Amino acid sequence: MRFFEYEAREVVKRAGIPVTDYGFTTDAAEAREIAQRIDGPTVIKSQVLSGGRMKAGGVKFADTPEEAESHAREILQLEIAGHMPRGVLVDPKAEVEQEYYAGVVWDGIRKQPVMIFSPVGGIDIEQVAEEQPEKVGRRHFSNILPLSDFEAKEVIAATGVTGSALNKLVPIVKRLAQLFVENDMVLAEINPLGRLADGSFVALDAHMDIENEARGRHKKLLADLGVGDEETRQAREATPFELAGEEVDSQDHRGVAGNVTEFDGNLGLVIGAGGGSLTLFDAVRAHGGKPANYCEIGGNPSVSKTCGLAKLVLQKPGVEQIAVMMSIVSNTRVDIVARGVIKACLELGHDPGEKIAIFRIPGAWEEEGFKILEKYGVDYADRSVSLNEAARRAVEKIGGASA
Amino acid sequence: MRKDGTFIAVAVEDGAAADAELARKLTEACPVDIFAQGAGGELEIVQDNLDECVLCRLCLDASPPNTLSVIKLYDGDAVLA
Numbered sequence: 466m467r468f469f470e471y472e473a474r475e476v477v478k479r480a481g482i483p484v485t486d487y488g489f490t491t492d493a494a495e496a497r498e499i500a501q502r503i504d505g506p507t508v509i510k511s512q513v514l515s516g517g518r519m520k521a522g523g524v525k526f527a528d529t530p531e532e533a534e535s536h537a538r539e540i541l542q543l544e545i546a547g548h549m550p551r552g553v554l555v556d557p558k559a560e561v562e563q564e565y566y567a568g569v570v571w572d573g574i575r576k577q578p579v580m581i582f583s584p585v586g587g588i589d590i591e592q593v594a595e596e597q598p599e600k601v602g603r604r605h606f607s608n609i610l611p612l613s614d615f616e617a618k619e620v621i622a623a624t625g626v627t628g629s630a631l632n633k634l635v636p637i638v639k640r641l642a643q644l645f646v647e648n649d650m651v652l653a654e655i656n657p658l659g660r661l662a663d664g665s666f667v668a669l670d671a672h673m674d675i676e677n678e679a680r681g682r683h684k685k686l687l688a689d690l691g692v693g694d695e696e697t698r699q700a701r702e703a704t705p706f707e708l709a710g711e712e713v714d715s716q717d718h719r720g721v722a723g724n725v726t727e728f729d730g731n732l733g734l735v736i737g738a739g740g741g742s743l744t745l746f747d748a749v750r751a752h753g754g755k756p757a758n759y760c761e762i763g764g765n766p767s768v769s770k771t772c773g774l775a776k777l778v779l780q781k782p783g784v785e786q787i788a789v790m791m792s793i794v795s796n797t798r799v800d801i802v803a804r805g806v807i808k809a810c811l812e813l814g815h816d817p818g819e820k821i822a823i824f825r826i827p828g829a830w831e832e833e834g835f836k837i838l839e840k841y842g843v844d845y846a847d848r849s850v851s852l853n854e855a856a857r858r859a860v861e862k863i864g865g866a867s868a
Numbered sequence: 869m870r871k872d873g874t875f876i877a878v879a880v881e882d883g884a885a886a887d888a889e890l891a892r893k894l895t896e897a898c899p900v901d902i903f904a905q906g907a908g909g910e911l912e913i914v915q916d917n918l919d920e921c922v923l924c925r926l927c928l929d930a931s932p933p934n935t936l937s938v939i940k941l942y943d944g945d946a947v948l949a
Contacts, residue, residue, distance in 0.1 A: 768919045769919075840943075
């Protein structure tokens with residue numbers, strides 16, 4: 466779940482990292498009051514959860530409180546990438562000598578957080594990594610063991626920063642890494658991190674993303690920030706296809722057949738089982754397949770619920786075939802899922818043998834399931850076929866296989 | 869009385885189907901609501917729920933021998949006994 470900039474700044478401030486004397490408001494008149502308090506030039510920034518604010522006119526500079534109010538009024542009514550702003554952040558226009566970058570992200574492959582630092586800030590770190598790779602320092606660190614100063618120092622020093630700046634940056638990067646771990650984040654980024662004329666550093670912008678599943682562990686922080694339980698903060702609104710998936714899942718209490726996300730490929734997926742959905746989705750893509758959707762089934766959904774989900778996927782424009790795949794199941798019955806997906810094909814007038822590229826669900830009641838699949842001529846695989854191989858076969862069948 | 873779904877069929881002897889007590893028992897026993905009682909207490913088979921049958925045999929246990937059959941249409945009409 467992403468934080469708005471004004472929330473991320475508050476998290477940064479609480480961690481002891483210097484921030485500017487900013488103010489957040491939803492009211493243009495109050496923006497003027499904040500600008501008066503700042504008593505100098507200000508930057509008025511739209512608080513939306515999307516990039517491209519500057520280009521869209523969501524960031525404006527003001528020399529006077531009156532100008533700040535006027536800009537705030539405009540920005541508060543400005544939609545950016547389909548989002549209306551939550552409010553505006555009124556920030557002192559800092560006289561920065563140099564902009565730096567400090568960030569921590571979760572490395573899903575190493576299963577460890579990684580600190581990233583660059584003396585080239587204010588632009589995308591990906592661009593810096595591509596154009597000036599020697600200016601980007603990286604270091605994985607443990608999210609279990611205490612973090613030492615030298616770990617942060619190593620990352621910063623690797624980019625050529627020395628002396629007083631190095632000494633001042635170490636606690637900032639270390640605190641950023643600590644707040645990342647303490648708050649179960651997947652991203653914590655200060656960009657730019659500005660060095661002022663007096664040599665001090667100040668966070669000028671921050672982006673943070675907390676692990677959705679960890680929200681329950683950080684109720685106090687979220688309450689302090691005013692984040693309600695109902696706020697999902699998805700990157701975009703649910704599509705009609707995704708809403709229809711929710712409808713299918715809510716039709717009865719048995720099992721799960723939902724959590725649908727729409728993509729634009731030709732291979733429909735009916736997938737699931739304890740992380741199996743993500744693994745299978747990735748496997749399909751790794752083999753050059755183009756998924757039409759992501760979804761999750763499990764916990765023994767009823768035949769009608771499975772049928773409803775499969776029908777939804779089969780009817781999605783562009784879907785040529787579906788792949789029905791799960792890891793080995795113990796709490797979902799193979800025969801029930803088989804009935805559901807075959808019934809979906811039949812009710813839509815399709816031949817299940819042609820429409821189902823592969824059925825790979827081994828586990829409980831598989832003998833019954835395989836009998837059903839055989840009767841309808843559906844190509845199926847047992848547990849001797851890996852998830853990866855099943856995904857490859859599905860992609861190959863639909864004509865999108867990589868070598 | 870017999871009703872067929874896509875995968876499962878259920879047949880009940882006509883005499884047994886008229887038995888309100890048996891209808892009550894079956895309605896209570898079936899976990900996926902394949903059975904219901906009509907206005908007069910007689911047994912009804914709910915067509916929409918036939919394919920939800922989980923082959924649990926609770927209906928067979930609740931019925932007198934040879935009065936009720938569950939048929940697996942996908943398995944050569946094998947009868948659950």
